[in-house]
Amino acid sequence: xxxxxxxxxxxxxxxxxxxxxxxxxxxxxxxxxxxxxxxxxxxxxxxxxxxxxxxxxxxxxxxxxxxxxxxxxxxxxxxxxxxxxxxxxxxxxxxxxxxxxxxxxxxxxxxx
Amino acid sequence: xxxxxxxxxxxxxxxxxxxxxxxxxxxxxxxxxxxxxxxxxxxxxxxxxxxxxxxxxxxxxxxxxxxxxxxxxxxxxxxxxxxxxxxxxxxxxxxxxxxxxxxxxxxxxxxxxxxxxxxxxxxxxxxxxxxxxxxxxxxxxxxxxxxxxxxxxxxxxxxxxxxxxxxxxxxxxxxxxxxxxxxxxxxxxxxxxxxxxxxxxxxxxxxxxxxxxxxxxxxxxxxxxxxxxxxxxxxxxxxxxxxxxxxxxxxxxxxxxxxxxxxxxxxxxxxxxxxxxxxxxxxxxxxxxxxxxxxxxxxxxxxxxxxxxxxxxxxxxxxxxxxxxxxxxxxxxxxxxxxxxxxxxxxxxxxxxxxxxxxxxxxxxxxxxxxxxxxxxxxxxxxxxxxxxxxxxxxxxxxxxxxxxxxxxxxxxxxxxxxxxxxxxxxxxxxxxxxxxxxxxxxxxxxxxxxxxxxxxxxxxxxxxxxxxxxxxxxxxxxxxxxxx
Numbered sequence: 001x002x003x004x005x006x007x008x009x010x011x012x013x014x015x016x017x018x019x020x021x022x023x024x025x026x027x028x029x030x031x032x033x034x035x036x037x038x039x040x041x042x043x044x045x046x047x048x049x050x051x052x053x054x055x056x057x058x059x060x061x062x063x064x065x066x067x068x069x070x071x072x073x074x075x076x077x078x079x080x081x082x083x084x085x086x087x088x089x090x091x092x093x094x095x096x097x098x099x100x101x102x103x104x105x106x107x108x109x110x111x112x
Numbered sequence: 113x114x115x116x117x118x119x120x121x122x123x124x125x126x127x128x129x130x131x132x133x134x135x136x137x138x139x140x141x142x143x144x145x146x147x148x149x150x151x152x153x154x155x156x157x158x159x160x161x162x163x164x165x166x167x168x169x170x171x172x173x174x175x176x177x178x179x180x181x182x183x184x185x186x187x188x189x190x191x192x193x194x195x196x197x198x199x200x201x202x203x204x205x206x207x208x209x210x211x212x213x214x215x216x217x218x219x220x221x222x223x224x225x226x227x228x229x230x231x232x233x234x235x236x237x238x239x240x241x242x243x244x245x246x247x248x249x250x251x252x253x254x255x256x257x258x259x260x261x262x263x264x265x266x267x268x269x270x271x272x273x274x275x276x277x278x279x280x281x282x283x284x285x286x287x288x289x290x291x292x293x294x295x296x297x298x299x300x301x302x303x304x305x306x307x308x309x310x311x312x313x314x315x316x317x318x319x320x321x322x323x324x325x326x327x328x329x330x331x332x333x334x335x336x337x338x339x340x341x342x343x344x345x346x347x348x349x350x351x352x353x354x355x356x357x358x359x360x361x362x363x364x365x366x367x368x369x370x371x372x373x374x375x376x377x378x379x380x381x382x383x384x385x386x387x388x389x390x391x392x393x394x395x396x397x398x399x400x401x402x403x404x405x406x407x408x409x410x411x412x413x414x415x416x417x418x419x420x421x422x423x424x425x426x427x428x429x430x431x432x433x434x435x436x437x438x439x440x441x442x443x444x445x446x447x448x449x450x451x452x453x454x455x456x457x458x459x460x461x462x463x464x465x466x467x468x469x470x471x472x473x474x475x476x477x478x479x480x481x482x483x484x485x486x487x488x489x490x491x492x493x494x495x496x497x498x499x500x501x502x503x504x505x506x507x508x509x510x511x512x513x514x515x516x517x518x519x520x521x522x523x524x525x526x527x528x529x530x531x532x533x534x535x536x537x538x539x540x541x542x543x544x545x546x547x548x549x550x551x552x553x554x555x556x557x558x559x560x561x562x563x564x565x566x567x568x569x570x571x572x573x574x575x576x577x578x579x580x581x582x583x584x585x586x587x588x589x590x591x592x593x594x595x596x597x
Contacts, residue, residue, distance in 0.1 A: 010532065012532040012533055016524075019446050022446035022447075022449075025445070030437065033395075033398055070451035072451065080387060087391065090391065094395070105345070
């Protein structure tokens with residue numbers, strides 16, 4: 001009888017690596033967003049944004065690694081790669097919108 | 113939290129009533145959780161008196177209901193501030209509050225004392241609907257719909273009458289979806305896959321879409337209220353968060369469809385959109401810290417030290433920013449992809465994610481709203497943290513994190529032994545539960561549950577007393593300043 005559920009064969013000793021890599025994907029993602037944010041807020045110099053991009057590269061790598069470890073399908077791998085490209089632009093889009101909003105409402109007295 | 117003396121609006125007084133009941137139910141939830149945790153270690157504890165199935169059910173239902181109470185309370189509290197109007201139909205709102213509270217009391221008493229009924233329609237109507245997380249019997253289901261209709265009418269009519277801020281616009285639209293989704297869990301189908309398909313609409317589209325948007329709305333209101341953040345900027349963030357939360361959360365629903373007999377295309381859809389779900393949580397996290405840092409900078413440039421007028425509430429809002437990302441984001445992401453989920457589904461991993469996410473994403477912001485309510489009730493201009501606030505914050509966060517880690521270890525052992533090694537069968541389930549790692553992890557979970565409960569006692573004590581303490585202090589400082597002048 002054909003199996004009803006496709007269960008990818010993951011060896012027991014692979015799980016810890018999978019959970020750690022999955023966590024690192026998000027940690028590096030926050031590192032990237034945090035570097036850009038702290039630089040925009042003036043807490044760190046603009047040149048440190050480069051570290052943010054290093055975080056983003058590490059995030060892309062860990063996500064790729066995760067995809068390999070869990071035997072992700074080629075379609076999902078491609079879609080995740082596109083999502084990572086979108087994530088590269090997301091903080092810049094945020095702060096562009098914030099700058100524009102601040103310019104627009106700079107003179108508004110009705111802040112509250 | 114005991115008085116409403118300084119509140120001008122009846123709507124805010126009603127909001128405080130909702131907060132009071134929410135606090136009681138929060139305590140009940142934790143007590144039931146402790147009983148269930150003991151039963152994991154000693155299955156004979158209260159056997160055939162108060163079985164695990166009952167303690168777990170009341171634990172989860174009390175969680176859902178206290179959060180809904182606190183959410184309704186938050187809305188009634190913020191409406192006058194946002195719209196500049198007293199809530200339309202406030203008398204009806206008060207009546208609905210008492211009816212709902214009486215109904216909840218009856219349902220809880222039935223859960224505790226009657227527990228189970230015969231296998232026919234009468235049980236579904238009067239004892240328990242048997243639908244996990246939403247066990248309320250059908251009469252109560254219908255009653256909840258009636259009460260929520262009253263609530264929604266009040267909110268919508270007030271919104272139409274008063275000032276239509278961006279925060280209230282999102283709130284009104286989101287509440288419509290939140291309330292409407294409850295209906296999808298109110299009917300049964302003969303096919304269990306189809307049944308589960310609709311039932312997940314309530315659970316998922318609440319906690320990963322409409323409740324998250326609700327949290328974004330409360331965070332926006334809290335930032336305006338506590339640190340004086342500029343409304344236009346906060347509202348712009350809110351719209352972006354709404355876009356991202358619904359954009360990822362709605363189709364992220366797919367991760368519940370992996371193993372219930374739905375077509376396989378849900379694997380790809382669920383994997384992709386679930387992976388995107390942490391992105392708005394990062395945005396919410398950045399949003400809170402960015403606004404706080406910016407307003408603090410403005411204050412310092414003007415020579416004033418502190419931007420906050422309510423430190424306890426801001427501490428809980430910050431806990432929300434971290435907790436939402438950690439509990440819902442990280443703990444959700446690392447078991448959401450189908451290839452991993454088939455091994456983790458239904459293990460203690462799910463419980464670890466549930467504990468961290470419900471606490472991090474929802475409990476924290478609702479507690480912050482309670483502190484905002486206390487500040488308003490006593491007319492305190494600047495509320496600071498007391499020893500009890502700090503103890504509550506520390507013990508609850510430490511306790512819940514500890515429970516999350518302990519449950520993750522138990523789940524990890526289940527993944528390795530029960531699923532990967534033994535293939536996930538009936539015997540494997542029991543073998544995995546008898547191994548030392550699992551039992552020790554459950555022991556630590558119980559210990560951390562006790563820590564959380566002690567933290568809750570501090571929290572309740574603080575909420576009941578901080579208003580009187582802080583207002584007396586403010587008065588004495590005012591008198592001293594006047595005497596010095």
